[in-house]
Amino acid sequence: MTPSPDLLAPKDSAEDLAVFRSQVVGPLLCRDGRTHGELAEALRELARTPVRPPGSAAHRTYSVATLQRWYYAFQASGLTALRPARRAGVRLAQALSDAERELLLEIRRAHPRVPVSVILVTLIADGRLDRTRISASTLRRFYRAYGLDAKTLKHSDLEPRRRWQTSSPNALWHADVCHGPALRIDGRSVPLRIHAILDDYSRSVIALQASTNERESEMLMLMIKALRSHPAPEVLYLDNGATCSGKALATACARVGIGLVHAKPYDPQARGKMERFWRTLREQCLDHCTGLGSLHDVQVRLLAWLNDRYLVTPHGGLLGRTPAQAYADGERRAPVTESVLREALIVRARRRVLGDGTVSIAGTDFELDQGYLAGRNVTIARSLLDPTVLPWVEHEEQRLALRPVDPQANGKAKRAPRAVGTKGVDSVPFDPAEAVLDRFVGRAPRHAAEKGTAQ
Numbered sequence: 001m002t003p004s005p006d007l008l009a010p011k012d013s014a015e016d017l018a019v020f021r022s023q024v025v026g027p028l029l030c031r032d033g034r035t036h037g038e039l040a041e042a043l044r045e046l047a048r049t050p051v052r053p054p055g056s057a058a059h060r061t062y063s064v065a066t067l068q069r070w071y072y073a074f075q076a077s078g079l080t081a082l083r084p085a086r087r088a089g090v091r092l093a094q095a096l097s098d099a100e101r102e103l104l105l106e107i108r109r110a111h112p113r114v115p116v117s118v119i120l121v122t123l124i125a126d127g128r129l130d131r132t133r134i135s136a137s138t139l140r141r142f143y144r145a146y147g148l149d150a151k152t153l154k155h156s157d158l159e160p161r162r163r164w165q166t167s168s169p170n171a172l173w174h175a176d177v178c179h180g181p182a183l184r185i186d187g188r189s190v191p192l193r194i195h196a197i198l199d200d201y202s203r204s205v206i207a208l209q210a211s212t213n214e215r216e217s218e219m220l221m222l223m224i225k226a227l228r229s230h231p232a233p234e235v236l237y238l239d240n241g242a243t244c245s246g247k248a249l250a251t252a253c254a255r256v257g258i259g260l261v262h263a264k265p266y267d268p269q270a271r272g273k274m275e276r277f278w279r280t281l282r283e284q285c286l287d288h289c290t291g292l293g294s295l296h297d298v299q300v301r302l303l304a305w306l307n308d309r310y311l312v313t314p315h316g317g318l319l320g321r322t323p324a325q326a327y328a329d330g331e332r333r334a335p336v337t338e339s340v341l342r343e344a345l346i347v348r349a350r351r352r353v354l355g356d357g358t359v360s361i362a363g364t365d366f367e368l369d370q371g372y373l374a375g376r377n378v379t380i381a382r383s384l385l386d387p388t389v390l391p392w393v394e395h396e397e398q399r400l401a402l403r404p405v406d407p408q409a410n411g412k413a414k415r416a417p418r419a420v421g422t423k424g425v426d427s428v429p430f431d432p433a434e435a436v437l438d439r440f441v442g443r444a445p446r447h448a449a450e451k452g453t454a455q
Helices: 014-022 035-047 064-082 098-110 114-123 135-143 216-229 246-254 270-286 295-310 323-327 338-344 409-412 433-441 446-454
Strands: 173-185 188-200 205-211 235-240 259-262 346-352 358-361 364-368 376-382 391-394 398-404
Touching: 014 064, 014 246, 014 259, 035 064, 098 114, 098 135, 098 259, 114 135, 173 216, 173 270, 173 295, 173 364, 188 216, 188 270, 188 295, 205 295, 216 246, 216 338, 246 259, 246 338, 338 346, 346 358, 358 376
Parallel strands: 173 235, 235 259
Antiparallel strands: 173 188, 188 205, 346 376, 358 364, 364 398, 376 391, 391 398
16 A cells, blocks of 8 residues: 555645745755855845745745745754744734735836835825825835835846856756657557756766656655665755646655755746756667667666766766766765655545544554544544555644554454442342332332242
8 A cells, every 4th residue: 555645745734834935945045155145135036036825826025034034944943943933923004905915016016116105195096095094104114025125126137147056066956857759568659758856066867767657756756766875955956847846845855954946937048957968868868769668678778878878978067077076076965864754755634533443544444542532533644755654643743553453353352341330320230120110019029029938
């Protein structure tokens, strides 16, 4: 019984928001010899980028101060530090409705050079805002909280694209999927998809896998395979396809402490290193894989090409060094431990415990020793890392063990006799109803009469 990776999702709304925040500051997590001034400029650029929070239908931006707080919190304590505090936050412009706030944001984004006072006077004159509900100073603070103040917007012009790379291996990994030539298996055409993870600094291929699909679960398993043999990257850089933009991959990366960054849509130049690798793979390997009859044959051919040719060939982008040599420059950090991976890949679902203390999971019945949970909905959890490990129940910060139901053992189990009470209703012995009638009519009970006769 193998649990589906589709169940890998944040355990609650707080973790969902924490995962979102880790993705927002993901572009900042690649510590690439960046100076304080460069970090400040990156924060200002990120503050101008609209994002859509979980559960919201509208995009918004975050202030530099907020992004800076998230950035240092995630670096210091990981995902836990990004969980929201259990208290209600104070909103600016509380007298306005959500629709009015969104209107103010849309106007500011469409007309960033128009003074705040002009925006406010215009809306009041048109009757769309009441002058008593918001002042110009409050509106300025409102825009500042969303990174739409005049000082931030003054530096919003885009700079020309420049060549870039990280300063060391395992700072940033690229991940993507390539479509290969269809395979012919048992007389039918089967699609071929190549999943790969590439180190930005060295262009070394961290992991490479042939598959027949491009589901998110395939990329997630490839990522786990890479983390078992390589140090975790600071950032994972992906495109916007369905393979790389689901909750499962985002949740796993955030739990491990990896920042997740997606390239801008319709911008292939931003994925230049990955596209260059795919071109090399096609020219030197995939174009010569016609006639192969199984995924195993394709995988063997891919790994042979990777180890015997690609990794040991001088690369122009590395000033003549090979990807293997460049990757060896990295610090010797240990791979991610199994315990961390196990926690990162926990999937959860809600189930109702039946009256007999059992719960059904994927067609198998499990039983729970805690009888007080019978009839209640509980959280069932298990790790995708090892599907053979039994699931468990998470209840009030505890992990309660589950075990498969053994009907034969239950049928042979000896039950201890019930204790007989001596008070209340338990103190009344069982007698036929006729004994009660005897007391009403004033005659001796039958068993007493029989006893006297016998004497």
